[in-house]
Every structure is written in structure tokens, then in C-alpha cells.
Amino acid sequence: MIELTLQALFSGLLAGGYYATVAVGLALVFGTMRIINLAHGELVLLSAYIAYAAESRYGLNPVMAIPLALLVVGTVSMIVYALLSRIRQDREINSLILTFGIGIIMTNGILTIWAADIHSTTNPWFQDSLVIADTLFAMNAEIVAFVGGLALMAAVYWWLNHSWQGRAVRALSSNRNAATLMGVNPRQTEILSFLIAALLATFAGVAIYTGKTVFPALGHVLTVKAFIITVLAGMGSIHGVLIGAVMIGIIESLTVTYLSASLQELAGMLLFLVVLFVSPSGLFGGRRALAR
């Protein structure tokens, strides 16, 4: 019983790590631009399919596909940014409609190119299990995704807090006019945060392809999950995203272990509702955005 619980907590932690990698990108863009990129999950999906294409067609290790995936996802991100920056009125609502539409186009584009089949890596190493302390099991892929994702997020966190450009991202999110008075070029800074979100999405995509299964409709599922985690965290809070993601991961994995796999999504949503009921601005809301 205890072993089972520990294993569920462990699996939940690992799942939370990869949810966080997806959600931090969304939170970063929201923090800088006050825009929810509803195509963020589809960017993750695109990266996963590029890893699939690289592996199935050229026999490349999915990890080796990261540079190519980064290039493609980064380019698509820039197209999304270029379209977003053309919005002149009611940016909040219009950006939701625009990115939702881009997400649909991307999902169907992927469906057209790669069909609706479910794919996962054929490289056995990723699915080999790793045993920790004789009791906790994980796939190699999950460990790689968790450690890599955490390292990436730590790097983003450091960058936000200690680099000139990172501080500019936070300043822009805190007071846009004041930031331009400090010599910040808002467009340049927004592009930078979009590219960093693309980097996180790329990594998350390869992580999902190696550790789980991918199919065209997954993009939307990921967007919704990332959105929920971002709101749960309190819009824009980075360490809040990490904690929120782990909470969702753990509650889902406990539900799968003790109740039923079909209740997994419901459990996450219930947690989300309860948190919002108790604290409407999220776990770390109240303070605005990225700043801490």
C-alpha cells in the first residue's frame, strides 16, 4: 500500500515536471504580452511530430531531432507573433480567437501530413525502466524529460532574474511605458520571450514523443492543461507553475492508482476548481506576473 502510494507520488512528480515545461512557456508569453497563446500545445505537438518524422524516416534518435524541431517550432512561433502583433484593437479577446484558430490549423495540418495514427518512439532505450531505491519505477524517457525540463526551467528562471534581457522581460510585464523609458524595445523583448517559449515547447514535444504517445488531437489537450496550470499558479508566476503542475500531476496519478484512469482528467479539474474557489487569483496570484 505504501509502496503503491509512493510510486503514484513519484509518477505524479515526473508527470508534473513535464506539464510544467509546457505551462512555463505559456506563462512566460502571458507575462510579457498579456496574451494567452492557445496554439502553445500545438507547438509542443509539432515538435513531437518532427521527432517522430526524424526517427521513422531517418532513424535519428529523437533527442537528435531537437535542433531541427527548434528551428521549425521557432519559425512557427515567429509567424504566430507576427500575426499577433498586427492586432490593433481588443488585443485580449482577439488574440484568443487568433491563436485558437492557429491551433486548429496546426492540428489539421499535422493530421494531413502524418495521419491520425498514434505514435511513440521505437527506440527501446527510452522505454526501459529505471529502478530507484528498489521500489520506484520510471522509464528512462521520464527521467530524462524531468531532469532536462527542470534544468531548462531553472535556466529560464535564472535568466529572468539575473540577465539584462530577462529583467527587461519582467519590467515590460510590470510597467510597459516605464520599461520603454529604460530603453527597452518592447517588440524585441516580446520576440525573445516567444522564442524561449518555443524552446520549452520543443523540449516538451520530444519528451512527450519519447515518454508517452502522440496523436494530432493531443495539442489541444496540452493547451488546456497548460492553461489550467497557469491559472492555478496565478497568471504569470513561474515557480507557481512548477508547484501547480506537480499538484496536477500527483492528483492525476493518485486517481489512476486508487480510483480509475478514466477519472484522471476529472480529478485535475476538481483540484483546479477547489483552488480557484479558495483563492480566486490562483496559488501565487495577486502579485502581477513574472516579477518574483
Added chain:
Amino acid sequence: MTTALDVQSLRAGYGAINVLWDVSLTAPTGKTTVIVGPNGAGKTTLLRAIMGLIPITGGDVRVNGRSLTGARTWDSVADGLVMIPEGRMIFPDMSVDDNLMMGAFPRACRAGWKRNKAMVFDLFPRLAERRDQIAGTLSGGEAQMLAIGRGLMEQPRVCLIDEPSLGLAPVVVDEIFRILAKLRAEGLTIVLVEQNTSRALKIADHVHLMRSGRVVLSEPGEAVDLERLHALYFAHDDAA
């Protein structure tokens, strides 16, 4: 005496509402130029237009002889044109330290951040005490000091200062003006917008009075007669 800031027949406003009507004034290098005037005269709008925060619809602004036509805010900042906005325009959810570091963001200012920050902490010991505090929790006076400190981190060649005494307690206003007098004595080119006329006049080398989007009086600081200034200040528009 060279001209640091030269505003020629400037027109600007917010959308369809024009605020500045052919404003012309100059500010000499190394001197303190004070712009006074009642609420709604367009003083802050003038500073915002010079910085490119709102579009200019007519006229020209020259800084050290160079026209700012088409220049973006961040380009002007890189050239040493700095605006110290009122204290509410700090970065409320960043620490005092990070606020100051943002002042050193322009490329030319990055190398000197350590020296500049020490200088700011020297000027405002209170900021040093609160360096890790979130700026949004500062008092009004501290926020104003932070805004000034942050602006000085930008190594200004021309420093526009917007209403530094707005809404502050008299004792804090004293401290702010003591600092401004010190900066003036050090030869910084200052363009100060202020509603507190009597205070501002004490540190003014040159005074401009604005009313309803126009400059109605321009005089050297020592020539200004406070009574006449106040008469103009409070006069009806048709008398001005």
C-alpha cells in the same frame, strides 16, 4: 551656452484630442529649466511627446542638435535623453534593486552599473536599506526616490523630470529638492516640470510657464516675479 533641448512649434495629443499647441522652448546645457503651469496645461504631455511615448503631429524636437523625428523612445534613451517619470511609474512588482538595475539597461550604462548604484545609494541611503523590498510596497516618497535613482542609473545627458513632488509630504519634498539642487550644482542638464512653483523657482536657471497647451512666459530664473507668475498662472484663458 549650447542648447541641449530645442522644442520647435510642437503639436501632440491623445488621439483626436490635441493638447500641445505649437509649443516652443529651449533648455541650455548644464542648466536647470523649469516648466510650471496649472493642472492640464500640457506639461507632462510635453515630456511624453519629447520621449516619443505619444506621437508628435507637428513641429520638431532637437536634442543636442539632432532631430528626434521618427526616433523611438528606446533610441532616445540610448542617446542619453532620460525621463524620470512620477514615482507611480516604477516597476511595482520588482525589487528596489532590480528597479535600479533596469536603469542600467541601456547598453552604454551597463558597464558602469556598480559605480552608478553606489552613487544612487549614497544619494538615497533609504533605498540601500530597502534594496530587497518589492517596490510596490514603498511609500510615495521612497518610490519617487527610486524613480530618480533609476533615472540617474541611465547616465542622463538631458534629464526630464516629471512632477517629483506630486502628492508627497513637505519633509519628503524638501529632501527631493535638496537632491535636485545637488544635481543642478553638478552641472546636469535638467528640465523640471513642477506644480510647486515657489520650490521649483529656487533651483531654476530658466522658467517657462505653460497654460492650456501653450508657453505663455519664458524668463531667466532670477527675473521671475512670483506674484506676476501667479497672476498669469491663475488667470482666465482669455487674459493669458
